[in-house]
Amino acid sequence: MRWPSFLQRDATVALDPLRGISTAKAKAKPSTRPAVFKPDEAPAQDRRPARSRVEPKPRASNDARVLIQEIEAEVSKVAPDFINLTKAVRHFAGRYLSGETPHETVLGIVSPGSSEGRTTLSLAVAGAMAELYHRVVLVELETDATSPTLCSEMKLGAEYGLQDYLEQQATLGSTLWPTRKEGLWFLPAGPLQTSSSRLDSTVRTKKLFDELSEMFDIVVVDLPPLLTSEEAAPLLTGLTGIVLVASAGSTTTDQIAHTLELCQAIPVKGVLLNKVRLRTPRWLASLLKA
Amino acid sequence: MSARILELVFRHKFLLSLPIILGLAGGVFALSRAAAPYYSSRAAIWVERPTLLNGESFTEFNPYNSPAQNQANSMRELLGLNSFAQDIVQRVGPSDVGQRMGELRTNTFIYPYGNHVLYLEYRSRNAVAAQRTVAAIVEAYTELYKTRLRDKAVRSEGFYEEQLAATRTALEEASGNLRAYLGRNPQLANVDISKPPSLALRDVEFARLVAAEQAARESYDHTLQKYAESQISANTIDGTIPNFLVMDEPQVPFAQITPGKRALVLPPAFGLASGMFLSAVGFLIYWRLDHRIHLAEDLAFLGAGVPLMTIPYVTSRRSAWPGTFVRIASALQNGLRPHELAKE
Numbered sequence: 001m002r003w004p005s006f007l008q009r010d011a012t013v014a015l016d017p018l019r020g021i022s023t024a025k026a027k028a029k030p031s032t033r034p035a036v037f038k039p040d041e042a043p044a045q046d047r048r049p050a051r052s053r054v055e056p057k058p059r060a061s062n063d064a065r066v067l068i069q070e071i072e073a074e075v076s077k078v079a080p081d082f083i084n085l086t087k088a089v090r091h092f093a094g095r096y097l098s099g100e101t102p103h104e105t106v107l108g109i110v111s112p113g114s115s116e117g118r119t120t121l122s123l124a125v126a127g128a129m130a131e132l133y134h135r136v137v138l139v140e141l142e143t144d145a146t147s148p149t150l151c152s153e154m155k156l157g158a159e160y161g162l163q164d165y166l167e168q169q170a171t172l173g174s175t176l177w178p179t180r181k182e183g184l185w186f187l188p189a190g191p192l193q194t195s196s197s198r199l200d201s202t203v204r205t206k207k208l209f210d211e212l213s214e215m216f217d218i219v220v221v222d223l224p225p226l227l228t229s230e231e232a233a234p235l236l237t238g239l240t241g242i243v244l245v246a247s248a249g250s251t252t253t254d255q256i257a258h259t260l261e262l263c264q265a266i267p268v269k270g271v272l273l274n275k276v277r278l279r280t281p282r283w284l285a286s287l288l289k290a
Numbered sequence: 291m292s293a294r295i296l297e298l299v300f301r302h303k304f305l306l307s308l309p310i311i312l313g314l315a316g317g318v319f320a321l322s323r324a325a326a327p328y329y330s331s332r333a334a335i336w337v338e339r340p341t342l343l344n345g346e347s348f349t350e351f352n353p354y355n356s357p358a359q360n361q362a363n364s365m366r367e368l369l370g371l372n373s374f375a376q377d378i379v380q381r382v383g384p385s386d387v388g389q390r391m392g393e394l395r396t397n398t399f400i401y402p403y404g405n406h407v408l409y410l411e412y413r414s415r416n417a418v419a420a421q422r423t424v425a426a427i428v429e430a431y432t433e434l435y436k437t438r439l440r441d442k443a444v445r446s447e448g449f450y451e452e453q454l455a456a457t458r459t460a461l462e463e464a465s466g467n468l469r470a471y472l473g474r475n476p477q478l479a480n481v482d483i484s485k486p487p488s489l490a491l492r493d494v495e496f497a498r499l500v501a502a503e504q505a506a507r508e509s510y511d512h513t514l515q516k517y518a519e520s521q522i523s524a525n526t527i528d529g530t531i532p533n534f535l536v537m538d539e540p541q542v543p544f545a546q547i548t549p550g551k552r553a554l555v556l557p558p559a560f561g562l563a564s565g566m567f568l569s570a571v572g573f574l575i576y577w578r579l580d581h582r583i584h585l586a587e588d589l590a591f592l593g594a595g596v597p598l599m600t601i602p603y604v605t606s607r608r609s610a611w612p613g614t615f616v617r618i619a620s621a622l623q624n625g626l627r628p629h630e631l632a633k634e
Binding site for chain 2: 071072081082084085086088089091092095096115117119120121123124126127130148150153154177179180181184186246247248249250251252253254256257260268269270271272273274275276277278279280281284285288
């Protein structure tokens with residue numbers, strides 16, 4: 001297949017679709033707090049004096065627009081598997097997650113290790129839930145400073161993130177990010193430079209879950225890998241249910257068993273077996289099923 | 291279970307099929323070597339257990355094996371020696387010694403039949419060469435056998451000849467001493483010397499001389515016997531009575547031998563079977579050691595109460611999408627936009 005042009009360039013450029021904007025931000029850091037955010041309560045005053053609150057000039061990059069058009073064209077035309085992914089998650093959410101009680105559900109998307117497609121499926125689950133409920137928020141909980149966050153990959157330009165909120169340098173309202181999908185909000189991880197203690201962060205994260213539960217019908221949390229991140233396990237107690245993501249061909253049965261041991265107090269809402277690639281010819285598989 | 295087996299087979303199809311392909315290829319290669327028609331010439335040799343009369347054996351004879359087996363072993367060992375193989379090849383013809391030495395080793399078949407019969411066979415594409423090679427092997431072996439035995443007999447004859455001279459001198463000296471003592475003591479002439487205790491009581495010196503004379507005589511007799519045996523050995527070798535005899539002389543074959551159906555089928559079948567065995571071993575190793583989850587069936591241990599959904603690998607025709615691309619695409623589809631674009 002022919003990849004979109006941004007993937008054919010070197011990695012730095014490939015993951016930096018809005019290069020021009022990044023350069024501009026270095027000169028004058030704009031505030032990117034979404035103007036359209038209107039949850040039930042008004043956002044509190046931002047207590048972060050060091051950062052500029054100047055509205056940026058609209059610098060809609062042609063590169064970014066082309067990139068997005070390219071990816072969307074690729075998704076819609078070339079890869080029926082991607083459409084199937086969305087459909088499968090939508091089906092899963094409609095069938096198994098539609099009975100969740102609004103304002104009482106904090107759903108964790110967990111996986112034993114990294115690179116198992118947890119973030120992708122978190123997005124898909126949150127998107128599907130947004131079609132079932134009025135207000136859904138996706139929380140990106142990333143604790144490893146070395147792994148890329150969705151915010152950095154997408155160049156969302158969010159100045160404040162979850163980390164800022166946990167360090168009490170930003171309010172909840174200033175960290176929430178509305179999306180184009182109706183009813184879906186996004187809480188990015190933000191810059192990962194932890195200064196507060198882990199215990200304090202854990203307590204505040206749980207408190208955040210409570211606050212978000214009050215504000216939104218459903219809270220979907222993209223948790224760090226459970227078996228490799230030490231911060232993930234304490235946060236499990238703040239959840240009302242989990243969706244376990246496993247990657248076919250890399251996750252082992254032992255890892256699943258260990259993950260379920262860690263989550264034994266929390267109801268498992270379902271398992272998403274990601275990256276399934278059947279090698280058996282379809283006609284043979286269907287013959288077996290028959 | 292059957293779905294898992296099939297999936298495992300298709301997942302590792304190249305690795306699992308490789309031993310089968312290699313085994314089959316090896317079998318076909320062996321077939322190509324074995325399928326060509328050839329001439330075969332064979333000699334039947336009668337082998338006896340080595341004894342004094344047939345010159346014994348010049349190699350170590352294993353008494354627990356049959357004579358034919360012993361003979362086959364010694365002939366195979368000799369064929370492994372370059373000097374022996376070279377000797378045979380040169381007897382057959384002078385051309386291309388190196389190549390024919392290799393052929394000699396691979397195309398010569400030595401196998402015992404019963405306890406005493408030994409077959410010596412040579413296969414060649416040339417009928418005359420087949421016969422001449424067998425004859426050359428028998429000839430070279432017989433010659434080597436005789437040479438070695440003759441050397442051994444000559445050496446032992448010479449050795450025992452020297453020993454005999456020494457023992458004869460010792461006997462003559464002991465007899466002379468005894469006779470001289472009897473001359474000085476004539477009263478002892480009638481004493482029964484077959485009873486040494488009574489003799490020793492009468493005269494100790496006389497008893498000692500009698501004992502010395504008897505020992506020298508025994509030694510002489512023994513050496514004389516050995517000398518006679520070695521002489522017999524040397525003489526019988528010249529008279530060609532070894533412990534083996536060529537019963538059927540090798541003949542020039544008049545017809546080619548074409549391998550039968552069995553010979554045509556066996557090598558590929560064996561190769562295929564070996565490959566399938568190795569493949570099955572590989573399959574079992576994967577089956578037992580691969581604990582990764584590939585199918586929904588692998589998560590059956592979670593129980594029926596846990597909802598399970600499989601998500602297909604995002605591919606475009608044959609190549610997988612990069613993880614970052616999938617993530618960004620998923621984010622875009624769910625309404626996330628870079629902030630500049632979000633405002634448009």
